[in-house]
Amino acid sequence: MLGVVQTVTPSISTPTSSYSGDFDALYRAEFASTAVIAGTTAGNRLVGEDIAQDAFEQAAAKWAEVSQLDRPGAWVRRVAINLAVSRRRRFAAEARAILRFGAHDDAPDPAAERFGRPDLWRAVARLSPRQRAVIALRYLDGYSVSEIADTLEITVSATTSHLHDARRRLANELGGHDQ
Amino acid sequence: MNNLDEELKATLLGERAAVAARFASGHAGSRRPQTATARVPMRQRIAVLAIPMGLAAIVAVFAFSMWGNTESGIVRTAVVADQPTNEQASADEPAPNGEMATDESTPPTQDSPRADGPPPDGVSPESIEPTWTEPVEAGTPIAIANGGEFDGDFVEMRLVPSFLVSGLPEPTMEQFTAISSLSSNSEEIYSVAPDGTVSLPTIRDRDVFTFSAPIGDTGCIWTSNPQTLLALVAGQPGELPVMAPDFSPLCIGSTSLSFDEPTSPVQVRFVDQDGGPADPVQVVALAIRQTTGYEPASSVLVLAPMIDNLLQVFTIEQASLLIATGTGADGCALTGAGVIPAASQRTSDTEIIVTISQDCTSS
Numbered sequence: 001m002l003g004v005v006q007t008v009t010p011s012i013s014t015p016t017s018s019y020s021g022d023f024d025a026l027y028r029a030e031f032a033s034t035a036v037i038a039g040t041t042a043g044n045r046l047v048g049e050d051i052a053q054d055a056f057e058q059a060a061a062k063w064a065e066v067s068q069l070d071r072p073g074a075w076v077r078r079v080a081i082n083l084a085v086s087r088r089r090r091f092a093a094e095a096r097a098i099l100r101f102g103a104h105d106d107a108p109d110p111a112a113e114r115f116g117r118p119d120l121w122r123a124v125a126r127l128s129p130r131q132r133a134v135i136a137l138r139y140l141d142g143y144s145v146s147e148i149a150d151t152l153e154i155t156v157s158a159t160t161s162h163l164h165d166a167r168r169r170l171a172n173e174l175g176g177h178d179q
Numbered sequence: 180m181n182n183l184d185e186e187l188k189a190t191l192l193g194e195r196a197a198v199a200a201r202f203a204s205g206h207a208g209s210r211r212p213q214t215a216t217a218r219v220p221m222r223q224r225i226a227v228l229a230i231p232m233g234l235a236a237i238v239a240v241f242a243f244s245m246w247g248n249t250e251s252g253i254v255r256t257a258v259v260a261d262q263p264t265n266e267q268a269s270a271d272e273p274a275p276n277g278e279m280a281t282d283e284s285t286p287p288t289q290d291s292p293r294a295d296g297p298p299p300d301g302v303s304p305e306s307i308e309p310t311w312t313e314p315v316e317a318g319t320p321i322a323i324a325n326g327g328e329f330d331g332d333f334v335e336m337r338l339v340p341s342f343l344v345s346g347l348p349e350p351t352m353e354q355f356t357a358i359s360s361l362s363s364n365s366e367e368i369y370s371v372a373p374d375g376t377v378s379l380p381t382i383r384d385r386d387v388f389t390f391s392a393p394i395g396d397t398g399c400i401w402t403s404n405p406q407t408l409l410a411l412v413a414g415q416p417g418e419l420p421v422m423a424p425d426f427s428p429l430c431i432g433s434t435s436l437s438f439d440e441p442t443s444p445v446q447v448r449f450v451d452q453d454g455g456p457a458d459p460v461q462v463v464a465l466a467i468r469q470t471t472g473y474e475p476a477s478s479v480l481v482l483a484p485m486i487d488n489l490l491q492v493f494t495i496e497q498a499s500l501l502i503a504t505g506t507g508a509d510g511c512a513l514t515g516a517g518v519i520p521a522a523s524q525r526t527s528d529t530e531i532i533v534t535i536s537q538d539c540t541s542s
Contacts, residue, residue: 032199036191039198049198115197116190139184140191171183 023063027056030073033140034080040136041084043125048084055080074151077137081152085129123173131166134159 031052038055039048055076059066066072124132130152137143137151149159 032195035198036195039194040191045194045198049201115193117186120186120190135187136191139187140195167183170187174183 022067023060026059026072026076030076031056034073034076036140037077037133037136038080038084040124040140041081041129041133043132048080051080051083052076054083074147077141078151078153081133084133120170120174123170126173127166127169128162130154131162131169134162135166135170138163 034055035045035049035052037048038051039045042048042051058079059072059076066075069075124135127135133152134148137148143151145159145163146156148163149156152159154162
């Protein structure tokens with residue numbers, strides 16, 4: 001029988017009292033990065049902001065424990081990335097359903113508005129979610145391989161593999177950078 | 180790669196600045212606007228809403244007819260609707276201490292489960308029953324459970340030196356090489372050591388080699404030491420590879436290597452087990468990988484056409500692994516593998532001998 005992963009829900013006796021100023025500081029300092037990482041992983045900026053909200057909600061609900069961590073920001077990132085990966089399939093199904101029901105593409109889609117080169121975002125979107133997460137953590141936060149591995153709870157070796165494969169695929173798609 | 184690095188960094192930082200600006204203006208973090216839904220004509224939107232509402236009504240009526248009163252029927256419907264879906268029941272959220280809990284009805288697995296969400300769509304628990312504690316003889320073919328999404332989902336697998344698995348003999352050779360190859364994409368090869376070989380103390384330090392592989396892929400594992408058994412260990416719950424020993428006639432046996440004097444470019448000669456010219460084979464896989472730190476391969480392997488079973492390999496800076504598979508004239512499966520040393524270790528006339536093994540059992 002396969003081990004089924006379940007969410008651990010620690011009991012918090014006074015949830016309202018745990019909303020300290022530190023949480024606000026964390027939110028202000030980390031929201032934008034978390035949103036971009038989640039959005040990069042999910043392939044959609046607005047979805048990323050949504051996911052970041054959810055991740056911070058979970059952090060707030062468990063703030064008494066999360067605040068004791070060395071890097072509460074990394075915990076929030078991990079939650080956001082996990083949410084982005086697991087929701088990706090649902091969003092894909094949603095997109096297919098919308099198209100099936102006759103969506104038309106003439107209306108502007110704010111999700112397509114992103115900073116920088118569109119071809120780079122398209123290339124990033126074709127990576128696997130895990131590769132996108134690794135890329136975001138590496139280049140947005142400047143995480144080391146070991147820090148990425150720690151955040152994603154994968155091995156350093158697997159992180160290296162994801163990073164290497166992602167960069168090579170991006171270089172191939174964007175042309176000429178790998179030379 | 181530097182340009183790519185800079186562009187990625189600049190783009191992501193720019194994106195963060197954009198989000199921060201939206202945050203400062205009070206827009207970021209608002210619930211996701213239903214822009215996609217808004218592009219659906221109103222009638223279709225109504226239809227989309229009507230379908231689940233209609234289904235709920237049917238369930239309620241059915242429950243009422245079974246239970247005999249409307250109130251119980253509605254309650255029953257609500258209970259059904261409250262059952263968590265697989266996705267909802269998944270663990271998106273790690274515990275603050277970084278640990279995850281497993282279902283108490285199931286025994287703990289060797290790896291700590293991770294908060295990676297639900298098993299891939301289309302993978303039933305039965306189909307991913309872990310067989311991962313079983314040792315696998317070197318060269319045993321493997322097939323990875325098809326998770327339904329070939330592109331994008333990866334499993335993480337580990338090669339464990341046999342002596343770390345209880346009951347298996349400790350290898351007697353000084354060095355050992357493990358090579359993995361996946362058939363679907365010869366460019367996505369997962370290797371284990373920077374120079375193709377790992378000394379036993381290093382293995383002891385590392386305990387396991389880890390590589391990732393796309394779900395749905397198949398491949399082989401070789402070892403340079405025919406006396407070495409490898410245990411193939413699956414990665415995370417929900418994405419466990421399924422081993423299929425009879426999956427393919429390929430991947431038999433192990434490889435026997437011999438290095439003459441190093442050279443550049445490298446000549447790779449394929450011989451049969453008697454030392455004579457091997458049947459023509461097709462080189463299908465090559466791997467270049469650094470396993471410590473991040474240092475991408477700096478050169479691209481180019482293969483010249485093979486003449487008289489001699490393969491010339493150019494522009495290899497780092498050590499790499501060469502894997503050859505093919506089918507002989509008599510229909511027997513042919514396999515072999517070799518380690519190409521790093522350029523710094525080659526001289527002008529190195530020739531790598533790759534011994535080709537035959538498996539005629541399936542022909």
